[in-house]
Amino acid sequence: MSLILLAVIVxxxxxxxxxxxxxxxxxxxxxxxxxxxxQVAAVLPQANCGGCGYPGCSGFxxxxxxxxxxxxxxxxxxxxxxxAVMEQVADIVGLSVAASAPKVAVVRCNGSCENRPRIAEFDxxxxxxxxxxxxxxxxxxxxGCLGCGDCVAACQFGAISMNPETGLPEVDxxxxxxxxACAKACPRxxxxxxxxGPKGRRMVVLCNNKDKGAVANKVCKTxxxxxxxxxxxxxxxxxxxxxxxxxxxxxxxxxxxxxxxxACPKGAIHAxxxxxxxxxAxxAxxAEAATGAATQQTxxxxxx
Amino acid sequence: xxxxxxxGVHPEENKLTADKPIRDxxxxxxxxxxxxxxxxxxxxxxxxxxxxxxxxxxxxxxxGFVSAPVHSSVSGTVNKVDSVLDASGTxxxxxxxxxxxxxxxxxxxxSGKLVRLSDRPDLDSKTIVEKIKNAxxxxxxxxxxxxxxxxxxxxxxxxxxxxxxxxxCEPYLTADHRLMLEHPDEIxxxxxxxxxxxxxxxxxxxxxxxxxxxxxxxxxxxxxxxxQIEVVPLQMKYPQGGEKxxxxxxxxxQVPAPPAIPIHVGAVVQxxxxxxxxxxxxxxxxxxxxxxxxxTGKTVSNPGNLRARLGTSMQQLMDECGGLPxxxxxxxxxxxxxxxxxxxxxxxxxxxSSGLLIMDMKEARRAEPQPCIRCGKCVRACxxxxxPYLLATLSAHAxxxxxxxxxxxxxxxxGCCQFSCPSKRPLADNIRSGKQKxxxxxxxxxxxxxxx
Numbered sequence: 001m002s003l004i005l006l007a008v009i010v011x012x013x014x015x016x017x018x019x020x021x022x023x024x025x026x027x028x029x030x031x032x033x034x035x036x037x038x039q040v041a042a043v044l045p046q047a048n049c050g051g052c053g054y055p056g057c058s059g060f061x062x063x064x065x066x067x068x069x070x071x072x073x074x075x076x077x078x079x080x081x082x083x084a085v086m087e088q089v090a091d092i093v094g095l096s097v098a099a100s101a102p103k104v105a106v107v108r109c110n111g112s113c114e115n116r117p118r119i120a121e122f123d124x125x126x127x128x129x130x131x132x133x134x135x136x137x138x139x140x141x142x143x144g145c146l147g148c149g150d151c152v153a154a155c156q157f158g159a160i161s162m163n164p165e166t167g168l169p170e171v172d173x174x175x176x177x178x179x180x181a182c183a184k185a186c187p188r189x190x191x192x193x194x195x196x197g198p199k200g201r202r203m204v205v206l207c208n209n210k211d212k213g214a215v216a217n218k219v220c221k222t223x224x225x226x227x228x229x230x231x232x233x234x235x236x237x238x239x240x241x242x243x244x245x246x247x248x249x250x251x252x253x254x255x256x257x258x259x260x261x262x263a264c265p266k267g268a269i270h271a272x273x274x275x276x277x278x279x280x281a282x283x284a285x286x287a288e289a290a291t292g293a294a295t296q297q298t299x300x301x302x303x304x
Numbered sequence: 305x306x307x308x309x310x311x312g313v314h315p316e317e318n319k320l321t322a323d324k325p326i327r328d329x330x331x332x333x334x335x336x337x338x339x340x341x342x343x344x345x346x347x348x349x350x351x352x353x354x355x356x357x358x359x360x361x362x363x364x365x366x367x368g369f370v371s372a373p374v375h376s377s378v379s380g381t382v383n384k385v386d387s388v389l390d391a392s393g394t395x396x397x398x399x400x401x402x403x404x405x406x407x408x409x410x411x412x413x414x415s416g417k418l419v420r421l422s423d424r425p426d427l428d429s430k431t432i433v434e435k436i437k438n439a440x441x442x443x444x445x446x447x448x449x450x451x452x453x454x455x456x457x458x459x460x461x462x463x464x465x466x467x468x469x470x471x472x473c474e475p476y477l478t479a480d481h482r483l484m485l486e487h488p489d490e491i492x493x494x495x496x497x498x499x500x501x502x503x504x505x506x507x508x509x510x511x512x513x514x515x516x517x518x519x520x521x522x523x524x525x526x527x528x529x530x531x532q533i534e535v536v537p538l539q540m541k542y543p544q545g546g547e548k549x550x551x552x553x554x555x556x557x558q559v560p561a562p563p564a565i566p567i568h569v570g571a572v573v574q575x576x577x578x579x580x581x582x583x584x585x586x587x588x589x590x591x592x593x594x595x596x597x598x599x600t601g602k603t604v605s606n607p608g609n610l611r612a613r614l615g616t617s618m619q620q621l622m623d624e625c626g627g628l629p630x631x632x633x634x635x636x637x638x639x640x641x642x643x644x645x646x647x648x649x650x651x652x653x654x655x656x657s658s659g660l661l662i663m664d665m666k667e668a669r670r671a672e673p674q675p676c677i678r679c680g681k682c683v684r685a686c687x688x689x690x691x692p693y694l695l696a697t698l699s700a701h702a703x704x705x706x707x708x709x710x711x712x713x714x715x716x717x718x719g720c721c722q723f724s725c726p727s728k729r730p731l732a733d734n735i736r737s738g739k740q741k742x743x744x745x746x747x748x749x750x751x752x753x754x755x756x
Contacts, residue, residue, distance in 0.1 A: 120647045123634075123670050125730045130737045135393040135647065142394055211395065 036068075036092060037061045043088040044078060049156050051079040051179025068093035079103070080157075080177040102196040103178035105160065105171050107151075109190050110206040110268070111144040112166035116220040132187040140219040143208040145169065145190050154185035173200060173273075195251040200273040203249050203256060205230075207268045210244040217266075224268040230260040305513065307539035308549035309558075311687040313720045315542055315641065317514060318475045321600050324608045326482050329624055331403055335378045335615030336652035337363055338390045339397040342442040343449045344370035349399055355382045360409035360591050363399050366437075372450045372655075373440040374399075377593035377613035379407035391637045391644055391651050398652070401615070411589045418489050419587035421496050432501040432586055439585035440592045440655075444577035445469060445545065446638055448656040451578060455501045457567050463502040464570030467554050468495055468509040468579055470518070471538060471545035474639030477659045479596035480576050482609045484511070484518040487580060488525045494579035495533055497586050502572050507533040508554045509576070514540050542641060543687050543718040547573045561714050577658075592655060597621065601662030603629035612653055618660055619649040633668030636661040641719045674727040682731055685724040688714050692721035696731040699738025704745055712739050713746070 041061035048056040054063050064076050073095055078085050083100065090096050118138045122131055128150035136142045147167045152160050159175035160182050162168075169182075173196070183191040190208050205224055209216045213225030226245030234240045239253035240260060249260070249269070261269045339346040345367030351357065357376040364374040380403040388398040408414060421427070437452035457463055468491075472480040484491060499507045509526070511519050523535040536554050538544050547566055548559045550573060557569040566573055574582075577595065584590040593614055600607040605626030612621055618637070622628050628635075628649065636643040637651070638659050682692035690711060698707040715735050722732035 123668070125733050130730075130733055133737045133740060134733065135645065140389075140647075215395070 034065055036065045039092050040064050040089050043081075043085060043092070045080045045085065047080050047156065049080060049177070049179045049181065051177060051181070052077060064089055065093060068095055079179050082177075103193050104173050104176050104196045104200075105178060105180075105182050106192050106194045106202075106204050106272075107145065107160075107169050107171060107190060108192055108204060108206050108208050109145040109168060110222045110270070111139065111141055111220045112168055114166070115222045116141055116144060128185075129187050141209055141216075141223070143188055143190075143210055144220065145186075146188065150185045150187070151182035151191055154181040156181065197251065197256070197272070201256055202251060202272050203254050203258065203260060204270055204272065205240075205247045205249055205268055206270050207246065210246050212245055216245065222267050224264075225266060227265065229263045229265065230269060233259045233263040305537060305539045306553045307541055308544060308546075308552040308687065310552075310689045311685050311720060312541040312543065312549075313685050313723050314540070315475050315723060317540075318600075318602070319478050319481070319514070320476065320602070321478045321598055321607050321609055322481055322515075324478070324482070326486055326596055326609045326611050329610040329612035329616060329621060331378060331406060331613065332616040332620055333403055334383065335376070335380075335401045335403060335613060336388050336617070337374050337376070337399045337401070337615045338388065338652060338654050339364055339367075339374065339399070340390065340392070341374060341448060341614075341654040341656065342372045343447065344368060344372070344453075346397060347371060347374045349385045349397075351382050351385070351399065353382055353384050356380075357382060357401060358407045358409050359593055360412050362591075363401075366440075366450075370450055370453050372442050373438065373591075375440055375591040375593055376401055377615055378403045380404040388652060389648065389650070391646060391654065391657070393644075393647055413588040413590070418493070420493055421500070424587065427497075427500070427586065429501050429503055432497055435586045436501070436582055439581075439590070441578060441581050441585055442592070442655050443575055444581060444595060444655065444658070445575035446642070446656045446658045448654075451574070451582070454567075454572060454574070455498070457502065457572075461567045462570065463504050463567060463572045465504050465506040465508065465555065465572070466495065466499045466502065467550055467571055467573045468498075468507065468576050469545055469547070469550055469573055470509050470511045470515075470522075470576035471550065472515075473512060473540075473542045473545035474641055474643075474659070475542075476600045476661050477598045477639050478600075479598045479609055479658055481515050481518055483577060483580055483596055484515070484522055488521055490583045491522075491576055491580050492525055492530055492533065493587065494581075494583035496530060497582055498572070498574055498579060499532070504572070505532055509533060509535045510538050510544070510550050510554050511535060512540050512544055513537045543716070543720065546687060546716050546718060548716065549687055561711055595653075595655065595657070597653060597657050598659040598661075599625040600659065601629070601632075601664075602667070603631065603664050604662050605629070614653060614655060616653045617649070618646065618651050618653060618657075621653065621660055622649055622662075629662055629664065631664045632662050633665035634661075634663040636663065641723070642717065670730075671728040673729045676729060677727055679726060681724045681726060682721040685720040687718055687720055688716055690714060692731045692735060695738065696721075696729065696734040699734045699741070702741075704738070704742050707738050708742050708746070712742050715739050 041058050044057040046057055052060045054060040067073055077100055116139050119140050120138050122138050126148045128146040128148045131137050131146050137146045145168055149162050151169050157175050157177055159172045160169050163170050178193050180193050183193055207224035209223045216223040216225050224246050228242050230247050231240045231242050237253050237255050239250045241248050258271055261271050347364035348367050349364045351363050358379045361376045363376050366373050380401050383400040383402045385399050387395045389395050433452050433455050441451040442448040470480055495507050519537050526533045526535055538553055543549055551571045552558055559566050559569050581592055596609050597612050598609050599621050635646045637646050686692055695712050717736050719732045
């Protein structure tokens, strides 16, 4: 009996000593973390996508608390959680956030298999990165989509997929969180994160070709040839600029009047998420070409 | 017989044109001169539309120290200063010249008489390097590194010997072989010019032993007039023609990992075609305006070694050799191991165009890659002692930090790994892409450090 008692006492003392050591250690080596960081992290989506520009959701939480202590949450946005989450974060740190306009990924290329003929077959690794590096892809356009789907592989939300008929990626605007992973993955910078626009409507030049007009014209049916008609048409709002033989529409200045779409002789400008046009009586050839090309984009058929 | 110690593979030689003497290609109707014919800053045009030029007239000056000027290889009128889709697959700046006649600049010696070093006691090291620079000479093996830069050792480095690369280890290519058989005297003068330029007493000419006639001829000539130049026969193994492999085989020294370069072990390596061009530049005042290009392929009807003017389109060279074969699969500028596939034959010939190779569909088509079976053949084959299976995986998964640690920048892109892989995995493609990315990261890191 005394042996059992001895064993119990010895173990009990060892346990007590260990407990005291641990108690001391937990206080001596405690890491003090601002409790707000944990609170902010709890309301974040936990996708760890990096879309905010910080290493994971915990990194973003720490950055938000740090920014809050400096007075403002300006520039901090979780694209996945969006406005709703940022408002919760603001609540926790005791600030308020200005409403930020939602954004979406846009593939600025309409060089489908039909519009942009293949001139060679790339018999190597089918990734955009390698094709861009070892050659200029399978078409004569050095700026357009390479069609191997590095963007599809980069998306963590399943919001972008390859259309096998056109050979171009398509963005599912409901799933897209504008985190920017696809834009970073594209070696040619074809994908742009743009303002989604009121009711998801926006005007975009679907071309990335910076070659002179005559050259661009030869490589793709819907290439921007840098003629500048759209720039002239938008003299009222001055939303379009021409640089390096390529037109660009400033989303903040654009008033969605669609005049540029009609003016473009190549059908390079597209209207996203507008209701289908009522058939006009004598339609101008440019407008016909534009709507003809535009129906290739499935987004256009969605009701506003 | 000497050889390099690490790795190597044995592709089929296919030297179909080894016994075809050099023949002059026809003058083109229009010559297109790329501003990107060398490593370094692009050349800057100094002519404009309408200017009249002769063979040897300066078209564009060097864009910096590591750069080279471009001279006209034809006489005629400048049509435009525009851009062209060149061998890189991208559209880049070029000068178009419409050809009229064949008038050469008066300063160029066209007599055909051999000029020896002893005939020109006025030439010193500085003058030789200056003439090489002004003639626009770049590495003719295909690397196109500006020659005068290599012949100007950085401070603290001293050249101990010159090694001439007459190996031509790429299958199919025979330009250097024919050059040695037909112009051995000029080559030897060129070699002694290089030796004088870097002030060394010893020169070596490395030749693979699949060219016994060239070895015999060059050894005979060197023994007679050039006791300080030794011809070194080398075992046939790809990539013996790689700079670092050549240095290892000939003088037994291994160049450390980048940023070290051959001059750090005292070696100056130049291609034998470059030595010939240096002879013409220094002794005949002839800038770099033409080169030997091997047009070859198993289905080409009239393959050969053509002396063609720079700026001639590959289409024309193809037509002179029987035209593009019906079942052509790939058109390669260079050799099958390290050459670049062309998307079109309307690409102009440049200083580095050593070959035009046509492969039929069967030869060109790649097999479907299978999973890696961890056999280690790639490691055994790698001529730089790297681990290709690992570097390829790291590149595919974008692990740049680890790739840098595993020395991806030492890769010479020879293709031995991809050649030896039984699963036909695209190892070299992956590693090349990763190496470019890592070199970009290193460059931007250095640029950032400089700013601070």
